[in-house]
Amino acid sequence: MILDSTIFDEKRRKEVGDIPKTLERSPGHYQEFVIACKDPKTPARMNFDQAAPLAEVVLMGNVALRMGLREDLTRIRLHWDQEQFKFTNSKEATEYVHKTYRDGWKIDGCEL
DSSP states (O other), X not given: OOXXXXXXXXXXXXHHOOOOOOSOOOXXXXXXXXXHHHOTTSOOSSOHHHHHHHHHHHHHHHHHXXXXXXXXXXXXXXXXXXXXXXXXXXXXXXXXXXXXXOTTOOOTTOOO
């Protein structure tokens, strides 16, 4: 074993003491997301400003793979319009972004 699992030895742990609990316990990631969607005044603990752009980039990669662009990554580019939420140079790619949901499967105010 290269390192053991000790972060602080016992003497140092006693010097530092217990870390105060400053955040209330999360009800869970999914519950926090729903609460934040339904009530914009309730701040979410997760950082949407960072998570949303990261998710967009990952999902754009998924679209490229679904279109079979894996072998052509150096020759074909998809141009993403973040405001319009679509690819500007590929209707086929944009079809992967938008989906028609069955009746009853939507959240009011969350239409794209």
